[in-house]
Amino acid sequence: MTIPPTADDTGWRLQRPTIDAGLALEEALLESICQGESRFGLVAWSPTDRALVMPRRHERVAGFPEARRALSERGWPIRFRATGGTPVPQSPAVVNVALALRCQVGSSAAHLEWGYHRLGDPWCAWLAALGVRDVDLGSAPGAYCDGRFNVRIGGRKLVGTAQRWRRVRGSRDMAMLAHGAMQVGDTPEALVAVVNAYQAAIGDPQRFAAGSHVALSQELPDLDPEAALPGLLERLVG
Amino acid sequence: MTTDIRVPEDLWEGDTEGVITAWLVDDGAEVAQGDLVAEVMVEKAQYEIEAPISGRLGIAKPEDEVVAKGTVIATVDA
Numbered sequence: 208m209t210i211p212p213t214a215d216d217t218g219w220r221l222q223r224p225t226i227d228a229g230l231a232l233e234e235a236l237l238e239s240i241c242q243g244e245s246r247f248g249l250v251a252w253s254p255t256d257r258a259l260v261m262p263r264r265h266e267r268v269a270g271f272p273e274a275r276r277a278l279s280e281r282g283w284p285i286r287f288r289a290t291g292g293t294p295v296p297q298s299p300a301v302v303n304v305a306l307a308l309r310c311q312v313g314s315s316a317a318h319l320e321w322g323y324h325r326l327g328d329p330w331c332a333w334l335a336a337l338g339v340r341d342v343d344l345g346s347a348p349g350a351y352c353d354g355r356f357n358v359r360i361g362g363r364k365l366v367g368t369a370q371r372w373r374r375v376r377g378s379r380d381m382a383m384l385a386h387g388a389m390q391v392g393d394t395p396e397a398l399v400a401v402v403n404a405y406q407a408a409i410g411d412p413q414r415f416a417a418g419s420h421v422a423l424s425q426e427l428p429d430l431d432p433e434a435a436l437p438g439l440l441e442r443l444v445g
Numbered sequence: 446m447t448t449d450i451r452v453p454e455d456l457w458e459g460d461t462e463g464v465i466t467a468w469l470v471d472d473g474a475e476v477a478q479g480d481l482v483a484e485v486m487v488e489k490a491q492y493e494i495e496a497p498i499s500g501r502l503g504i505a506k507p508e509d510e511v512v513a514k515g516t517v518i519a520t521v522d523a
Contacts, residue, residue, distance in 0.1 A: 209508065262491070264466045264508070291466070296456040312455055319457045319490040354489045370490035374479075381456070 221433050222252040222296075226286050226297050229254055233305040233384060234289060240307045240382035241373050248307040249443055251436055253391075257298035258286040259405055283401050290369035290386050293352045296401045300393035300422070302432060305386045306443055312379050322370050323356035326385040329442035330358045330366060336408035337435065339426050349419035351402040354405065358387065363421035365389055391432040395420035448498050450519040452485055452512050456492060462511050463487035467517060470496075472504040473485060483518060498523050 229252040236248040255407065259278055266287070275285045285294065307328050327344045334342045344356050347364035358366035365405060366389040373382045390398065395417040403414050423432060432441075452463060467484040473488040483494040493518055496502065500523040506512055 260467065262486070267508075287492065289487040291491045319488055322490070338520045352489075356488075368489065372490060374493065374495055376479075 208290055220251075221302065221436050222250065223255050225256050226254045226258050226260065227431050229303060230260075230286070230288055230299075233303075233386065236305055236307045237289075237371060237373060237382055237384040240309050240384075243375060243378070246309040247444075249305070249440060251302065251304045251363075251440055253299055254297050254304045255299065257296065258284045259283070259294050260286045260288050260297045261294040261403055262289075262291060263287040268409050270409045273411070274405055277408040278401070278405055281401070281404060283404075285405075290371045290384070292354065292367070292369045294402055294405055295352045295367055295388060296398045297388070298393065298398070300390060300398070302389045302391050302436065303386065303445065304389070304439065305384055307382060307384045309375060310381045310383050312381055319370055319372075322383050322385045323368055326368060326387055326443070327356055327358055327366070330387060330389075330439060332444050333439040334358070334360070334365075334440065337427060337430065347419045349416035351399065351415040351420075353419075358389070360421050360426055363395075363419055365421050365423060365426075390420065390422040392422060392424050395422060446498075446523045448500075448521050448523070449517045450482065450494060450497060450521065451484055451491065452494075452514055452516045452518060454514045457490070457514070460513070461487055461493055462513050463492070464489065465508050465510050465512060466508055466509075468504060468508055470502050472502065474502050476500065476502050485512065494518070 234251050239245050331342045341361045350364040352367050356368050357364040366387045368387045371384045399415050399417040463485045466486045470482045477499045480496045481493050482496050485492045500521040503520045506518040
C-alpha cells in the first residue's frame with residue numbers, strides 16, 4: 208500500500224480533498240502502520256466540501272433516516288468516520304491533522320491519554336508560539352463532541368480530538384491514529400447551528416452552545432492558517 | 446476449547462468504562478484468528494477487538510453495553 212503523500216520537497220503541506228477522500232487518507236495512514244510499512248505518519252487536510260460527520264453507530268439512532276434527509280436539504284449531508292465521538296461539521300473552515308504511530312503495548316506510550324497528549328501538547332505549543340494566550344487541553348462544557356482533550360483557548364474548544372487503535376499485523380504492537388479537527392474560519396455559531404439542527408431532527412433535546420467554541424480566525428484574524436500550518440506539523444513530528 | 450474475548454486491560458489508564466459500539470460479526474458466526482470482531486469506544490477513542498483464535502463466536506455483551514476493562518464480551522469455541 209502506498210503511504211499517503213504528506214510531505215514533498217517544500218516540506219509539510221495542506222491537502223484539499225473531499226471529505227470522503229480525506230477520511231480515506233487517514234485510513235490509509237493508519238493501515239500503513241498496521242501493515243508494518245512505517246512507524247510514523249502525518250497528514251493535514253481541509254475539505255473542499257461540507258458534511259456532518261459522525262461514527263457509524265449513529266445510524267442506529269431512531270429518526271436517523273429523516274434527520275439525514277433534513278440535513279442534506281440544508282446542504283449538510285451526513286458522512287461516517289472511523290474515530291469515536293459524536294457528530295461534528297466538516298467544511299473548508301476546518302483543518303484536520305491526523306497523526307499515526309506504532310505503539311508497544313504495555314509501554315507508557317500505549318494509552319489513550321498518552322495519545323491525546325502526543326497530539327495536543329505540540330498543538331498548544333504551536334498556538335502559544337503564534338501569540339495565543341490561555342491555551343490548554345481540557346473539556347469545554349456545552350461544546351458539541353466534547354471530550355477531555357480538546358485544545359482550548361480560554362476554556363473554549365478550538366480543536367476536537369479523537370483516536371482509533373488497531374492491532375499491527377502479526378505483532379502485539381498497536382497502531383494509533385490521533386485526529387484533531389480545528390475550526391480556522393467561519394463562526395462558531397454557524398457550525399453549532401448545524402449540529403443543533405441534527406439534534407432537533409433526531410428529537411434529542413440536547414443543544415450545544417456557540418460560546419463554548421472558538422475559531423482560530425477570531426483569535427488571530429491576520430493569520431494565514433495554511434502558511435502557519437507547517438509550524439504545527441514540524442512540532443508534531445517531534 | 447473456549448477462549449474469552451475481553452476488553453483490553455492495558456490500553457488506557459484509570460477505571461473509565463467503554464461502550465461496545467459495533468459487533469462486526471454475527472453471534473454464532475465462524476471467525477478466523479485475527480479477524481476484526483468488535484469495536485469499543487472509550488473517551489472518543491475507538492479500539493478494534495480481534496478474535497484471539499479461530500472458531501465459533503458467542504457474543505456475551507450486546508452493542509451499546511457499557512463495559513469495564515477486562516470484561517468478557519464474547520467467547521470463541523474452537
